[in-house]
Amino acid sequence: MSQWKQIQQLEMRLLEQVDYLYDDNFPMDIRQGLANWIEAQDWDTAADEDSAAAVLFFSLLSQLEAALSREHNFLQRHNMKIIQQQLQGKYANNPAAMARVISNCLNEERRILSTACMQQQKSLQN
Amino acid sequence: MSQWKQIQQLEMRLLEQVDYLYDDNFPMDIRQGLANWIEAQDWDTAADEDSAAAVLFFSLLSQLEAALSREHNFLQRHNMKIIQQQLQGKYANNPAAMARVISNCLNEERRILSTACMQQQKSLQN
Numbered sequence: 350m351s352q353w354k355q356i357q358q359l360e361m362r363l364l365e366q367v368d369y370l371y372d373d374n375f376p377m378d379i380r381q382g383l384a385n386w387i388e389a390q391d392w393d394t395a396a397d398e399d400s401a402a403a404v405l406f407f408s409l410l411s412q413l414e415a416a417l418s419r420e421h422n423f424l425q426r427h428n429m430k431i432i433q434q435q436l437q438g439k440y441a442n443n444p445a446a447m448a449r450v451i452s453n454c455l456n457e458e459r460r461i462l463s464t465a466c467m468q469q470q471k472s473l474q475n
Numbered sequence: 476m477s478q479w480k481q482i483q484q485l486e487m488r489l490l491e492q493v494d495y496l497y498d499d500n501f502p503m504d505i506r507q508g509l510a511n512w513i514e515a516q517d518w519d520t521a522a523d524e525d526s527a528a529a530v531l532f533f534s535l536l537s538q539l540e541a542a543l544s545r546e547h548n549f550l551q552r553h554n555m556k557i558i559q560q561q562l563q564g565k566y567a568n569n570p571a572a573m574a575r576v577i578s579n580c581l582n583e584e585r586r587i588l589s590t591a592c593m594q595q596q597k598s599l600q601n
Contacts, residue, residue, distance in 0.1 A: 357549050368553055377553050423483050427494055427503050 353384035356458055359465055366461050374439065375450045376432050383412050392455060395448035406444030410436065479510035482584055485591055492587050500565065501576045502558050509538050518581060521574035532570035536562065 356367055371377035380387065395402040410433065417429045440447040482493055497503040506513065521528040536559065543555045566573040 364549060368556065371553060372557065377550055381550050423490060424503055424507050427497065430494065431498065 351384050352388055352455070352458055352462070353380060355462055359461065363461050363465055367458065370454045370457050373435055375447070375454055376435070378428060378432060379409075379413070380454070382416055383409070386412055387451065388455070392448050392452035396445060396452045399445050402445035402448040406436075406440055406447055409447075477510050478514050478581070478584055478588070479507060481588055485587065489587050489591055493584065496580045496583050499561055501573070501580055502561070504554060504558060505535075505539070506580070508542055509535070512538055513577065514581070518574050518578035522571060522578045525571050528571040528574040532562075532566055532573055535573075 356364075359367070371380060390405055390408075391401070392405070395405045413429060413433050413436075417426060417433070420426050420429060436447065482490075485493070497506060516531055516534075517527070518531070521531045539555060539559050539562075543552060543559070546552050546555060562573070
């Protein structure tokens with residue numbers, strides 16, 4: 350099961366922590382739409398290496414372009430085009446910043462999931 | 476048929492003109508989610524009258540709150556909460572500005588629809 354699917358099974362209190370991770374810097378629409386691809390990339394390395402970050406930045410744009418070409422819903426297409434423009438505006442000159450944001454989101458998600466796991470184990474022991 | 480439904484039946488070239496009308500100032504998610512309610516309000520009057528604009532601003536927030544309470548999808552809820560915050564940040568102190576934006580969008584949509592209608596009639600006459 351993808352990390353993102355596990356996240357969505359969390360209780361409301363923990364989901365609200367996830368809510369705070371996502372904004373224009375890394376829209377949740379992308380996190381959900383490209384969940385498996387995002388989780389398969391090495392964002393931690395890209396956060397520290399400009400060349401790796403540039404490769405991932407252009408790969409992400411290409412993933413979005415492919416998703417856009419498959420999308421026929423007018424509202425979804427509109428939102429995807431806005432997200433493409435936002436990412437290009439924010440990160441074209443600094444892709445490592447995008448890698449840091451995504452790396453941070455994924456690490457925070459893992460922290461929240463492990464908190465949930467530990468709470469569950471604790472309640473089973475009691 | 477609502478104006479918004481008519482819009483979505485336009486050809487791509489005209490749909491792209493609609494695309495440009497919608498951004499953070501008036502997100503298309505709201506235009507679609509509250510299409511009938513939005514089309515039933517008098518935004519032209521509210522654009523010139525602060526008291527009418529304030530009533531419509533709080534009514535819109537209340538419509539959004541009701542939609543949020545019915546929504547169970549995590550991503551959709553997240554996006555709706557962001558839109559609520561954006562609208563409050565942008566227009567709480569100047570609701571007439573929101574009314575002007577919405578009034579302008581609806582008028583531009585009508586202009587685009589009438590262009591499409593005239594083009595259709597012209598092609599039928601030839």
